[in-house]
Amino acid sequence: MKLPKSFYTRPDVVQVAQELLGKYLFTNINGILTGGMIVETEAYSGENDQACHAHLNRRTQRTEIMYHEGGVAYVYLVYGIYHLFNIITNRQDSADAVLVRAIEPQEGIEEMLLRRNMAIPKPNLTAGPGVMSVALGINKKLYGADLTGDTVWLEDRGTPIASADIATGPRIGIDYAGEDAQLPWRFWLKGNKWVSRKR
DNA sequence: TGGCTGATGCGA
């Protein structure tokens, strides 16, 4: 079942980030279906989060979509190379987002291997936000895409995730965020080999 | 096995 808009418009981005574990992320790029189960996420909490692009209500052409009502995609380029895929949550004018960092491949594995220039599936096929986007064909064309649409969307396939299966830790690559760098807002499935880092 | 570094676009 495709996740409805009401899943994304809820106010607690940390809770949504945890609940996204075990959900499925799919893209249909030029008729080619790829996707898999989300195994790693990070929560970014709007204007009050020093790690968030919308910290202090920063509003630019890039961050504008973060202020949209939940249920759309925020895609941006980092290090001049990788497109990172984020899910916008909460109500309009709140700039909360969840970064999806890794999936366990499920659909279209052959196509993902082609896009990644790999011969056989290994965990680094989709472990890490940059390479995951390569595998799924995600780029800035998906900036602002409706997550209840037919190009990029999420599904609940009934995979049960107990809170005991979820590990937490500080978010990766945000040392500049002061005390917020220590917030335990990275979530991953314990023991899952498709997660980007053990700790 | 682990640390360093180059590649590279763009927001501030």
Place this chain on the structure above:
DNA sequence: CGCATCAGCCAA
């Protein structure tokens, strides 16, 4: 100028 990254290199 430095970044919500990754892979390839080299030393051990």
